[in-house]
Amino acid sequence: MTPPPRVALFVTCLVDLHRPSVGFAAIRLLEAAGCQVDVPRAQTCCGQPAYNSGDRATARDLARGIIDAFAGYDYIVVPSGSCGGMLRDHVPGLFEDDPELRRRADVMAAKTYELVSFLTDMRGMTDPQAAYAGTVTYHDSCAGLRELGVRDQPRALLGKVAGLTLTEMAEPEVCCGFGGTFCVKYPDISTRMVADKTRDIAATGADTLLAGDMGCLLNMAGRLAREGSNIQVRHVAEVLAGMTQELPAIGRARDGR
Amino acid sequence: MQITSPAFKSNVAEALADPHLQKALHFTRPRFPERRAAAVAALPEFETLRDIGRDIKNHTLANLDFYLEIWADNVEKSGGQVHWCATADDARAAVLAICQRVGAKTVTKGKSMISEELGINEHLEKHGIEPVETDLGEYILQIRGEGPSHIIAPAFHLNREDWEESFRKTHTDLPADRVFGERRDIMVEARTILREKFIAADVGITGANFLIAETGSSVIVTNEGNGDLTQTLPKVHIALASIEKLVPTLEDATSLLRLLARSATGQDFSVYTTFSTGARRPDDLDGPEEYHVVVIDNGRSAMIGTEFQDMLRCIRCAACMNHCPVYFTVGGHSYGWVYPGPMGSVLTPSLIGVEKAGHLPNASTFCGKCESVCPVKIPLPKLMRHWREREFERHLTPGAMRNNLAIWGWFARRPQLYRAATRVAAWGLGLLGRKRGRFSWLPFAGGWTDGRDLPAPEGDTFFARYARQQRHKS
Numbered sequence: 208m209t210p211p212p213r214v215a216l217f218v219t220c221l222v223d224l225h226r227p228s229v230g231f232a233a234i235r236l237l238e239a240a241g242c243q244v245d246v247p248r249a250q251t252c253c254g255q256p257a258y259n260s261g262d263r264a265t266a267r268d269l270a271r272g273i274i275d276a277f278a279g280y281d282y283i284v285v286p287s288g289s290c291g292g293m294l295r296d297h298v299p300g301l302f303e304d305d306p307e308l309r310r311r312a313d314v315m316a317a318k319t320y321e322l323v324s325f326l327t328d329m330r331g332m333t334d335p336q337a338a339y340a341g342t343v344t345y346h347d348s349c350a351g352l353r354e355l356g357v358r359d360q361p362r363a364l365l366g367k368v369a370g371l372t373l374t375e376m377a378e379p380e381v382c383c384g385f386g387g388t389f390c391v392k393y394p395d396i397s398t399r400m401v402a403d404k405t406r407d408i409a410a411t412g413a414d415t416l417l418a419g420d421m422g423c424l425l426n427m428a429g430r431l432a433r434e435g436s437n438i439q440v441r442h443v444a445e446v447l448a449g450m451t452q453e454l455p456a457i458g459r460a461r462d463g464r
Numbered sequence: 465m466q467i468t469s470p471a472f473k474s475n476v477a478e479a480l481a482d483p484h485l486q487k488a489l490h491f492t493r494p495r496f497p498e499r500r501a502a503a504v505a506a507l508p509e510f511e512t513l514r515d516i517g518r519d520i521k522n523h524t525l526a527n528l529d530f531y532l533e534i535w536a537d538n539v540e541k542s543g544g545q546v547h548w549c550a551t552a553d554d555a556r557a558a559v560l561a562i563c564q565r566v567g568a569k570t571v572t573k574g575k576s577m578i579s580e581e582l583g584i585n586e587h588l589e590k591h592g593i594e595p596v597e598t599d600l601g602e603y604i605l606q607i608r609g610e611g612p613s614h615i616i617a618p619a620f621h622l623n624r625e626d627w628e629e630s631f632r633k634t635h636t637d638l639p640a641d642r643v644f645g646e647r648r649d650i651m652v653e654a655r656t657i658l659r660e661k662f663i664a665a666d667v668g669i670t671g672a673n674f675l676i677a678e679t680g681s682s683v684i685v686t687n688e689g690n691g692d693l694t695q696t697l698p699k700v701h702i703a704l705a706s707i708e709k710l711v712p713t714l715e716d717a718t719s720l721l722r723l724l725a726r727s728a729t730g731q732d733f734s735v736y737t738t739f740s741t742g743a744r745r746p747d748d749l750d751g752p753e754e755y756h757v758v759v760i761d762n763g764r765s766a767m768i769g770t771e772f773q774d775m776l777r778c779i780r781c782a783a784c785m786n787h788c789p790v791y792f793t794v795g796g797h798s799y800g801w802v803y804p805g806p807m808g809s810v811l812t813p814s815l816i817g818v819e820k821a822g823h824l825p826n827a828s829t830f831c832g833k834c835e836s837v838c839p840v841k842i843p844l845p846k847l848m849r850h851w852r853e854r855e856f857e858r859h860l861t862p863g864a865m866r867n868n869l870a871i872w873g874w875f876a877r878r879p880q881l882y883r884a885a886t887r888v889a890a891w892g893l894g895l896l897g898r899k900r901g902r903f904s905w906l907p908f909a910g911g912w913t914d915g916r917d918l919p920a921p922e923g924d925t926f927f928a929r930y931a932r933q934q935r936h937k938s
């Protein structure tokens with residue numbers, strides 16, 4: 208028997224700070240898919256806030272730390288398309304002038320996967336063995352979709368969740384307006400964009416909204432709550448890991464309101 | 465055109481509060497993407513064609529001086545004249561000199577973004593020459609004294625009521641009780657008025673979608689045929705073109721034409737595609753007696769060899785803005801100059817300076833939709849990020865933003881301290897937000913909480929919980 212692959216979980220700063228359960232859901236799913244999961248301690252953030260604000264020096268420093276901390280694993284798995292995209296598509300470009308770091312960054316990039324697509328494409332998961340009673344709509348987060356090609360994988364797994372009905376938005380691929388620092392730099396544009404998004408979400412009649420990125424989820428959950436909507440918002444990993452009974456939806460009190 | 469890009473934020477506030485604009489944006493928003501998607505689906509080699517388009521442009525840009533010389537030779541051989549203009553001033557002067565030499569009173573114009581960039585109309589008016597826009601959209605904008613809000617549909621921010629109102633106000637010699645039942649009525653009225661202008665014009669000015677080196681031709685595409693009347697009826701035709709419009713061969717031009725219409729309007733081909741080569745020859749039936757090309761640099765050559773060179777591949781199809789959720793939220797005028805949307809967010813800082821246009825490359829979520837539809841595969845988000853880097857290096861990034869980033873960066877580089885700090889933050893916010901699960905207001909979070917709640921964290925960080933769990937296990 209081949210030994211289980213050694214997978215390093217890149218937790219992401221938003222999951223660490225905001226919704227640790229998503230990290231545990233990821234571990235549960237990876238273990239169910241036969242991986243040996245480790246969480247390197249020397250990780251903080253993938254560096255997107257700096258990188259997308261034009262601060263390459265900070266982004267490089269953080270990237271070097273990640274390259275060191277995540278060397279030696281078979282795979283690096285990230286429960287976020289945008290942080291995964293950062294590690295896979297952007298970090299190598301930070302080291303154009305340093306061949307050795309560039310080489311190590313390329314090695315790291317080639318081993319990096321977004322969680323759900325890793326489960327299906329690399330581990331052959333077809334049925335997450337979970338149940339969820341609800342009508343769900345799924346938002347395609349931009350970087351996961353356009354940088355990493357995550358679209359059909361979450362839908363395929365959700366299709367196997369017992370009791371779950373998937374219903375599509377008219378435009379599931381349109382940006383929710385989060386955009387990292389964009390949402391605080393241009394809050395009025397961001398708010399209008401998320402309002403367009405929540406209109407599309409509400410029109411599906413779904414009772415649950417799922418996505419694979421905490422940033423988008425906080426944005427959409429925040430807007431839905433402000434509108435007084437009852438739609439429950441969760442990270443897709445929570446549903447796939449069968450964890451929804453263990454914690455309230457994003458932005459909801461313990462009694463679910 | 466007056467620059468209001470520095471006031472981007474207040475432009476946006478106005479745009480968001482303007483119900484007419486929002487109505488027009490809402491009406492048009494789904495149309496461009498639908499049409500493009502249908503056209504692309506019907507052409508299996510579209511993706512390959514995008515690579516070809518990118519390569520043609522890259523090759524030309526890498527050998528621009530070489531092809532420009534060949535092109536200019538061929539223009540002159542076919543009886544045309546080339547005017548090299550380094551700056552907008554030079555170009556305005558060149559156009560004016562031609563018009564004055566032939567004693568022009570009126571000048572008809574085809575739709576041209578470079579003409580907007582140069583401010584040709586204002587310059588001609590100042591010198592007593594009347595420019596008449598002949599593209600329907602540009603015509604109404606001229607009547608209303610507005611600038612374009614889109615590079616191929618310049619007046620789509622107007623609703624039909626706006627058209628009717630402007631036409632009634634301007635065309636006062638027509639019967640006041642005439643009825644505008646549908647879009648066609650507007651077109652017919654404009655056409656009648658413009659016919660006379662076409663015939664009276666002394667000079668016709670157009671832009672150029674492409675310049676072709678091997679033949680010395682300029683190419684324009686239109687759907688109204690106005691550009692063709694503009695360039696063939698008057699005695700003098702002036703084509704305005706920036707240097708990056710050049711392609712080596714006719715074959716290259718046709719490859720790009722196949723991409724252009726599909727990307728722009730979802731048509732297989734625009735209604736009129738016209739190639740102009742030289743002036744009228746003795747046995748030609750029609751055409752201008754003089755053919756001039758005013759070829760303009762105005763900041764482009766300074767982009768060559770920099771990280772912004774890729775932007776010079778742009779064929780002005782507008783697909784990037786047609787698919788941009790920010791553009792369709794704020795409208796084209798918010799960007800504050802000639803070029804809006806993602807392509808404008810990259811190009812405008814190059815042309816007017818990032819000090820003035822700094823907001824533009826920042827006002828993007830980097831959703832990447834623009835890059836995914838760009839027919840010549842310009843990495844627009846990456847180029848916007850390069851502008852942010854330039855701003856950061858030059859300390860143009862707002863101070864508060866820099867400070868926050870610096871503090872965050874300091875912690876994020878030190879995982880141990882970061883752990884401790886985030887733990888306190890998560891715990892505090894978790895406790896505060898425990899009852900409702902979210903905040904409707906928090907100090908310093910006004911931008912976020914003005915329009916949405918902020919979900920509260922679970923209360924403990926992942927790493928604290930994970931460490932506890934590992935301890936239990938051992």
Ligand code: SF4
Pocket residue numbers: 727777778779780781782783784785806807834837838839840841842
């Ligand atoms: S940047 Fe690309 S998509 Fe945008 S106008 Fe230019 S060619 Fe078209």
